Amino acid sequence: MSGHSKWATIKHKKGALDAKRGKIFTHLIKEITIAAKAGGDPDGNPRLRTAILAAKAENMPADNIKRAIQRGTGELEGVSYEEVTFEGYGPGGVAILVDVLTDNRNRAVSEIRHTLAKNGGNLGETGSVKFMFQKKGLIAVEKSAATEEQLMDIVLEHGGEDLRDEGETWEIITDPHAYEAVASAVKAAGIPTVMGEVAMLASTYTRLEGQTANQMVRLLEALEDLDDVQNVHSNFDMDAEQMEHAAG
Numbered sequence: 226m227s228g229h230s231k232w233a234t235i236k237h238k239k240g241a242l243d244a245k246r247g248k249i250f251t252h253l254i255k256e257i258t259i260a261a262k263a264g265g266d267p268d269g270n271p272r273l274r275t276a277i278l279a280a281k282a283e284n285m286p287a288d289n290i291k292r293a294i295q296r297g298t299g300e301l302e303g304v305s306y307e308e309v310t311f312e313g314y315g316p317g318g319v320a321i322l323v324d325v326l327t328d329n330r331n332r333a334v335s336e337i338r339h340t341l342a343k344n345g346g347n348l349g350e351t352g353s354v355k356f357m358f359q360k361k362g363l364i365a366v367e368k369s370a371a372t373e374e375q376l377m378d379i380v381l382e383h384g385g386e387d388l389r390d391e392g393e394t395w396e397i398i399t400d401p402h403a404y405e406a407v408a409s410a411v412k413a414a415g416i417p418t419v420m421g422e423v424a425m426l427a428s429t430y431t432r433l434e435g436q437t438a439n440q441m442v443r444l445l446e447a448l449e450d451l452d453d454v455q456n457v458h459s460n461f462d463m464d465a466e467q468m469e470h471a472a473g
Contacts, residue, residue, distance in 0.1 A: 227466075228430070228461040230365040230396055231418040232445060235469050245353035252455050253280045255294045255326040259306050261297025269413040273297075275405060275423060275451035282421075284348050304328045312354045316345035316440040317419040319431045327453040329463040336451050343436075344366060344444035358425040362384075362404025364411060371395065375414065383410045393465060394419060398426070427460030438463040 233466040257280060267274040272296070280290050296303030305449045307330055311323045321341075327333040338348045366376060373388065376395050382386050384403035389396045399407045401423050408421050433441050441461050 227284050228459065228463060229424065229426070230363065230391060230394055231465045231468055232442075233365060234288055235472055242469070246347045248305060248452075249283055249454070250285055253283060254273055254289065255306060255473055256455060257290060257293035258297040258303060259308055261294045265294050265300075266299040269400070271405070272336060277420070278405065278408070294340070302459065310355070311348060312351060313337075313341050313343070313348045314346050314354070315444050315459060315461065317431055317433050317437045317461070319433065319441065319459050320357050320427065321346065321458065322355060322358060322425050323446075323448060323454055324456040324458070325453045326455050329447040329453075333451075333453040336453065337448070340447045340451065341444070344447055345440045346468040355425075357397055357429065358427050358458060360401050360423060362397075362399035362401055362422075363405065363426060364399070364404075364408055365373060365391075365394045366397070366411070367394055368421055370418075371414075371416045375416070376411075379410045383407045404466075424456065425458040427458075430460050430462040433463045434467065435462050438467050439471040448473070 253276065256276045260270065260276045262271065264270045265273070267277055277290055292301060295301040306326045306328055309325045309330060311325060311334070312321070315321050323471045324336070325333050339432065342364060353417065360422065373395065376397060377388050380397055380407075383406045385399045385407045386403075387397055387398040387399050389398065397411070403421050411418060411421075414438055440464070445457060446460075448454055
C-alpha cells in the first residue's frame with residue numbers, strides 16, 4: 226500500500242496521468258467491456274459500476290462508456306479480451322501481480338517476461354505470490370486536503386475498515402463492497418483524492434533503497450507502458466523522495 230499510493234501520488238504531481246490520458250481511456254474501456262460481460266446494468270453489477278465511476282472520474286464521454294458496455298454485452302461487435310493475472314518478482318525479491326486484458330495471451334506473456342527480465346525481475350509460477358495479497362478498496366488523500374477526524378468520521382459512518390497515516394497522505398482502506406459508499410462519501414464532503422481504486426494490497430512489504438529502488442521504479446514504468454497491462458500491484462516500499470527522484 227505504501228509504495229502503491231506513493232507511486233500514484235508522484236504520478237499525479239508530475240501530471241503523468243494527464244500525459245497518458247489516451248492510454249488511461251483505453252484501459253478503462255477494456256475494463257468496462259469485460260465487466261459488462263456479466264451484465265450491462267451497473268445496479269446489478271458492482272464491477273461495472275466501479276469501472277463506470279472510474280471512467281467518469283477521468284471525464285470520459287458518456288458515449289464512450291455506453292459503447293464499451295454494448296461491446297461487453299454483445300450489442301456491438303468488438304475485440305474479445307481475455308483476463309489474466311501474471312505473478313512474478315521484481316528487484317530485491319519484491320512480489321508483483323500484473324493484471325492483463327489482452328486479445329493475444331502469447332504476446333502478453335512474452336512482453337511481460339521480457340520487461341521483468343530487463344529490469345531485474347522474473348516471471349513466477351501461478352500461486353507463487355498471489356497469496357500475499359488481498360483485494361481491498363484504497364483511497365488516498367493528501368494531508369492538506371482533510372483532517373484525520375474528517376476522514377475517520379467517513380470511515381466509521383460508511384463501512385470503511387481503516388485509516389492509515391502514510392506520511393504525505395491519509396489512506397482509507399475498505400472492503401471491496403464498501404469502496405463505492407466510502408468513495409462517494411469522500412466526494413460528497415468535497416475532499417479531493419490522489420487516487421481511489423479497488424486494488425490488490427499486500428499483507429507485508431519489502432523496503433527498497435538505492436539502485437534497487439531505482440530499478441523498481443523503472444520496472445513499474447515499463448510494465449505500465451505495455452498496452453495489455455491494466456494494473457500492477459506490488460509489495461515494495463521506499464522513501465517518497467527516492468521514488469520521485471527515480472521517476473524524474
